[in-house]
Amino acid sequence: MKAKKCAVFAVITLVAFLLFSVTPLFAQSAAPKTIKIGASIALTGSFAAGGNDVANGYKVALKHINDEGGIMVKEFNRKIPIELVIYDDESDPSKTVTRLEKLNGDKVVAYLGEFGSDMNIAGLAIAEKNKIPWVGVTISVENAFNQGFKYTFAPNMFSYMEVAAFYNALDSIPKDQRPKKIANFELQVDWGKECSKYLNQYAKERGYTVAVEQKYAPDTKDFSSLILAAKSAGCDAAFSVPTPPQSMALIKQMKELDYAPKATCFIRGPDLSNYWDVMGKDANYIMCAGEWTADMPYPGNKKLVADYKAMFPNRLLGMPVGNGYSAFQVLADAIAKAPKLDRESIRQALTTVDVMTVKGRVTFDKRGIGNVPWVLAQWQNGKMEIVTAPDFKPAPVLLAPPWTKR
Amino acid sequence: MITRAKIISVVLLLGLGAVPLASGNEYVLNMCCMLFLYITLSQSWNILGGYAGQVNVGQAAFFGVGALATRLLWTAGVPLYVSIGAGGLASVLLAVIIGLPALRLKGHYFAIGTLAVAWIARITVGNVLPGISFLPTRQMATYSLVPRYYIFFAVMMGALLTIYFVVNSRTGLGMEATRDDEDAAQTAGVDIFKYKVIAFLISSFFAGLAGACFGYFHASYYWHLPFSLMWCFEPILIVFIGGVGTFAGPIAGSVCYVLLKEAFALTLGEMNVLIFGIVFILTILFFPKGIIGLPSTLREFFRKGRRPTLAAGAADDR
Numbered sequence: 001m002k003a004k005k006c007a008v009f010a011v012i013t014l015v016a017f018l019l020f021s022v023t024p025l026f027a028q029s030a031a032p033k034t035i036k037i038g039a040s041i042a043l044t045g046s047f048a049a050g051g052n053d054v055a056n057g058y059k060v061a062l063k064h065i066n067d068e069g070g071i072m073v074k075e076f077n078r079k080i081p082i083e084l085v086i087y088d089d090e091s092d093p094s095k096t097v098t099r100l101e102k103l104n105g106d107k108v109v110a111y112l113g114e115f116g117s118d119m120n121i122a123g124l125a126i127a128e129k130n131k132i133p134w135v136g137v138t139i140s141v142e143n144a145f146n147q148g149f150k151y152t153f154a155p156n157m158f159s160y161m162e163v164a165a166f167y168n169a170l171d172s173i174p175k176d177q178r179p180k181k182i183a184n185f186e187l188q189v190d191w192g193k194e195c196s197k198y199l200n201q202y203a204k205e206r207g208y209t210v211a212v213e214q215k216y217a218p219d220t221k222d223f224s225s226l227i228l229a230a231k232s233a234g235c236d237a238a239f240s241v242p243t244p245p246q247s248m249a250l251i252k253q254m255k256e257l258d259y260a261p262k263a264t265c266f267i268r269g270p271d272l273s274n275y276w277d278v279m280g281k282d283a284n285y286i287m288c289a290g291e292w293t294a295d296m297p298y299p300g301n302k303k304l305v306a307d308y309k310a311m312f313p314n315r316l317l318g319m320p321v322g323n324g325y326s327a328f329q330v331l332a333d334a335i336a337k338a339p340k341l342d343r344e345s346i347r348q349a350l351t352t353v354d355v356m357t358v359k360g361r362v363t364f365d366k367r368g369i370g371n372v373p374w375v376l377a378q379w380q381n382g383k384m385e386i387v388t389a390p391d392f393k394p395a396p397v398l399l400a401p402p403w404t405k406r
Numbered sequence: 407m408i409t410r411a412k413i414i415s416v417v418l419l420l421g422l423g424a425v426p427l428a429s430g431n432e433y434v435l436n437m438c439c440m441l442f443l444y445i446t447l448s449q450s451w452n453i454l455g456g457y458a459g460q461v462n463v464g465q466a467a468f469f470g471v472g473a474l475a476t477r478l479l480w481t482a483g484v485p486l487y488v489s490i491g492a493g494g495l496a497s498v499l500l501a502v503i504i505g506l507p508a509l510r511l512k513g514h515y516f517a518i519g520t521l522a523v524a525w526i527a528r529i530t531v532g533n534v535l536p537g538i539s540f541l542p543t544r545q546m547a548t549y550s551l552v553p554r555y556y557i558f559f560a561v562m563m564g565a566l567l568t569i570y571f572v573v574n575s576r577t578g579l580g581m582e583a584t585r586d587d588e589d590a591a592q593t594a595g596v597d598i599f600k601y602k603v604i605a606f607l608i609s610s611f612f613a614g615l616a617g618a619c620f621g622y623f624h625a626s627y628y629w630h631l632p633f634s635l636m637w638c639f640e641p642i643l644i645v646f647i648g649g650v651g652t653f654a655g656p657i658a659g660s661v662c663y664v665l666l667k668e669a670f671a672l673t674l675g676e677m678n679v680l681i682f683g684i685v686f687i688l689t690i691l692f693f694p695k696g697i698i699g700l701p702s703t704l705r706e707f708f709r710k711g712r713r714p715t716l717a718a719g720a721a722d723d724r
Contacts, residue, residue, distance in 0.1 A: 088671050090671065093628075095671070097624065101436040121626050128625070144540075
């Protein structure tokens with residue numbers, strides 16, 4: 001009797017053991033219900049305006065992909081919808097780290113970047129630590145991609161591209177009207193220093209002069225000394241990468257001090273959707289990064305714009321929307337090309353991405369920096385027009401008249 | 407005397423010490439590190455602001471100096487524990503140079519003076535070191551949250567034990583006398599400047615150690631980040647939530663702040679900051695003694711059958 005009980009117990013144990021061992025095999029071959037992608041984004045705090053634009057760009061891309069059934073995943077030979085998990089990091093880099101760790105625990109296959117250098121810098125290092133591919137959105141600091149990281153990718157313009165695009169814009173102006181003396185207002189951050197380096201380097205190569213170099217801190221609110229130095233040196237072009245509030249303060253103070261260079265390029269700030277609402281016609285003639293606008297003739301743009309307006313009727317359409325959408329397209333392309341739905345396969349697929357997005361063709365160099373169109377935009381009569389572009393005919397650069405004639 | 411509270415505390419601490427062994431979840435370890443950081447930082451503020459009555463609104467300067475010193479030394483190859491200790495001492499040095507003269511100021515002027523120190527520190531570091539601090543490749547390759555967890559834990563325990571023994575000693579009495587009425591204390595022969603200095607030095611040391619932990623924890627950040635003014639205001643917020651001038655207040659406040667904020671952020675989306683702000687305002691209005699004072703406030707409410715008194719009146723109850 002005892003032996004019979006033992007035998008029954010042994011059989012049950014053996015069956016249970018076999019089930020436990022075999023079940024994972026079955027589980028591994030079953031496709032997941034969704035492909036989980038995560039992002040920590042500043043939905044509140046000082047970077048919320050751009051953060052929400054990025055998040056909304058992701059949501060439109062998500063809708064478009066899932067409306068088609070999802071991404072065709074090679075490993076399972078079927079389309080799987082994407083699940084996008086977004087956590088608010090309150091514009092605090094320490095919280096960015098925490099949220100990304102949470103997403104790691106949520107088993108996301110990839111991270112998407114966000115709006116704001118402070119948070120992106122914190123985020124890309126965590127991506128590298130966790131060995132999760134990270135596709136950035138609004139990061140322009142070349143130094144961040146000189147660290148030998150393997151998991152970080154950024155399909156957008158970097159410092160040397162932005163400066164080169166600025167010189168391309170100046171080169172497009174007829175020679176007899178072309179500004180030649182540049183005032184460089186250097187923001188005291190990595191990105192500002194990089195831009196200064198390339199501004200001086202390319203000036204020598206392309207026949208321009210950086211006549212004035214003035215530095216300012218990220219908290220600076222009074223730019224009068226910079227502006228007066230540029231004015232007294234007779235600079236007819238100005239370049240900087242101010243924070244958005246600073247870009248507005250700079251223009252207002254330039255107007256107050258009656259300094260009106262023919263060409264003003266503030267890479268950041270005027271690219272936000274509400275710039276014209278805040279600045280009015282003072283925003284006219286200001287150039288900025290033109291990575292994406294609603295009028296770009298790349299495939300998918302019209303659908304993006306139409307659906308964005310339908311999904312977010314009360315929100316303006318800012319540049320981070322298109323940047324976010326494009327980053328999502330890049331990641332989706334990599335997932336579709338990856339032989340397996342795992343982090344390492346997706347990372348490797350990202351290294352060889354070659355995809356047309358809503359802001360042009362994207363590939364990556366060995367550092368993960370995007371090879372993207374170098375594009376500059378300019379506010380012209382309330383509309384942001386592309387004034388330099390490699391793939392289509394841009395609008396001409398308009399030279400700014402004196403303030404009294406605007 | 408062995409009390410139930412002490413037994414519970416010891417069991418809790420042993421449990422916390424075993425978390426990395428029991429759970430390899432990086433998110434859990436990260437959250438615990440943040441919790442320990444805020445407990446250390448808020449305790450450091452509380453000994454000066456809550457016990458000695460000197461409202462320091464420039465804690466970020468000491469936190470940031472600690473982070474800066476540790477990061478520079480450690481990434482240059484100095485052993486970790488030396489670097490972390492140096493972070494604490496660097497903050498003490500800053501306190502001696504700038505903070506001690508500031509202690510000659512009273513009331514609001516001291517608060518403004520310390521805020522000015524924080525602003526100056528932030529702008530100076532932002533101008534001198536405008537770039538990003540990345541961990542060297544070899545340290546990135548071996549990055550692990552487990553040693554960081556234990557460092558944060560050890561620093562927190564050091565802060566808790568030091569502050570516990572100080573506030574329960576004659577020094578603590580001297581601090582409280584200074585806080586309650588400087589003139590009366592001075593008349594009674596209490597050397598109020600001495601107690602302010604002791605509180606300030608202990609406060610700056612542990613703020614510096616908290617900053618040192620920050621410098622060790624982050625894989626990459628802008629150099630100016632630990633000097634951000636949020637590091638001035640968050641410890642004050644936490645102490646008021648938990649209970650000013652109490653030992654357990656910063657602990658309770660940190661737990662509430664870290665865990666509640668996290669829960670709100672993960673579930674409420676963009677509304678999380680607004681909701682948390684409302685909760686904070688309601689706490690200050692109706693529970694001015696903080697979470698620690700909640701039982702006595704509720705007891706009084708139910709006993710007397712009326713609403714708890716607002717912050718201005720209840721300050722006298724302490």
